[in-house]
Amino acid sequence: MEAKHAKYKRLIERCKSLPPLPTAVAHPCDKSSLEGVVEATRLGLIAPILTGPRKRIEEVAAQHDIAIADYPIVDAPYSQAAADRAVQLVREGKAEALMKGSLHTDELMGAVVKKDGGLRTARRISHCFVMDVPGHEQVLIITDAAINIAPTLEEKVDILQNAIDLGHALEMPEVRVAILSAMETVNPKVPSTVEAAALCKMVDRHQIMGALVDGPLALDNAISLEAAKIKLIDSPVAGRANVLLVPDLEAGNMLAKSLSFLARADAAGIVLGARVPIILTSRADSMTTRLASCAVAMLVARARRESAKAVE
Template sequence: MKISCFEDLAIEAKKMTRKTKIAVVEAQDEHTLESVIKATEDGIMVPVLIGNAKKIEELLVRFGAEPSAFEILAASGVEESLQQAVGLIHDGKANAIMKGRLESGQFMKAIVTKDNGLLTGGKLSLAGLFETKKYHKVFAVTDMGLNTYPDLEGKKIIITNALQLLHALGCANPKVAVLSAVEKLNPKMPDAVDGDALKKMNIKGEIKGCIIEGPISFDLATSSASARIKGYDSPVAGDADLLVVPDICAGNILVKCLTGFGGARTAGTVLGARVPVILTSRSAETSDKYYSIALAACAAASF
């Protein structure tokens, strides 16, 4: 992968010849605007700020930015902000959308509403990129928070979505670990059964552009020492580029452990829509939002 650290992610985003124009919904949010200002100054994005124009301008001034340098679209509330953003995408005036000061549920409702035309017919999934001192390279996790209990076909689509992102980041043949509590097929464990099936799909060429191992435990996927001790032989062992979690609970716990206990930096984007969707928590730090913008900019190049 070209991305060895998050600074590399920003560098790759800056290299994009077509700057990503991002519609920022309800942009009157401090961390969101800080990240947008930095990403704009760094040449990563061209923003369209939608929402309470007065508050947006006040925040821009507070952060030392000149409001006249930004395109600001006034909206009377969340619904109007969302509809303006959707309209920009339909008109080709934006090629990504970012959540600002609104509930995730409200934001995603606009994405999944069929009449808005942002769906492609596939399944949406949330992929995150992580950097931690505990691991030797940047890696991805999916699905982090959209699909509750995906079935086998759902997991296949989730992996395919993530592969498109990793390929755009320069990882030509990602090593994919389909996580389970075990590394052997156990018919009583659905996630282990799915892991085995996905590996077979990969071998048969039904899922291309990667190497899939599954089922595989987290320690074997991320620690070559654990693999040696347990005598586990796989090209994915200790070197996974993508961790595929079995369900939303496992994904939520893993991500919060990585960031909370592991001190990992993170960036995320929703995949499977017509354009990259930047869905970050309202409590996310400015740096997390900034790198999520950079990730979406890299992803936009493959759309």
């Protein structure tokens, strides 16, 4: 792995002491998804159960010389059926995570959010990018840039708590959340600034727990101590944020892709708020990014098991 992947490498190394995560892989019917499964299995990150058309999966594996003979395959005739079977494996207790193969994200998430037979919880489902940004000391969590298009204040409460919980699962020494807007002052004409202020007050009232949270903050004073000092912002988060809560999907998507294509950052993806973590990879993801996404899911699953034991 290249030096720029040092943060992801540390995540993967941290998982080597953990047992492989039983993972239902939905419709892995192309070269990149099968290769990702094989490498994640080789490193001990996942114990895969493949769901999809058996003949097609085996043909793709044979065509690209990918060894999957030892992997269980649950036959499903098409992509939506594969997603449904993967979700069923979780409900049966045979898998502790879901992984997206070569099907569309909407097909997988459609199976997850079904009212009958899905994997909903009381928590809103949201997506987090865990980004390895060159020159940035820690991984940077960005949420939500993939699922919730224009979240309400109520929905942002869950999106924020999901991200905080992820920060703890990744063993961040201190989770510091910047609620982003275009400015750092509350302006009634800019709704995201008002919602940021409300979220901060909810943190004060312990409605949201587990992190230092501040906002509204513009991106520069969220991640640059110098910018925060110039603007005289006195905050334990300003300039030191390791979680960025964006106003909406458009802002988050542009931020994440700007970091990827202009700063050469990598973006591991995880969906939270369902009964199990969901590894949401893209066809354009590098192998390192795919493995990092599996490592993040392992750490989330471990945190959930430990939380469940504590409740007992």
